[in-house]
Amino acid sequence: MENFWEAVNLMFFIYALAAVVSLVVAWSIKVVFAVFRTKNDSAEEKKPAAEAAS
16 A cells, blocks of 8 residues: 555656646746747837938
């Protein structure tokens, strides 16, 4: 019976570890896209000003 509970504890640990890794990856992808969007928005704001000055 002890071996069964060790397997269950290992299963819970693996599931928790997978959930944490998944959340970290999702958060990092979200941050990367936010940075790209911010840079794109700032480039769009500067573009008309540069064209008007020409």
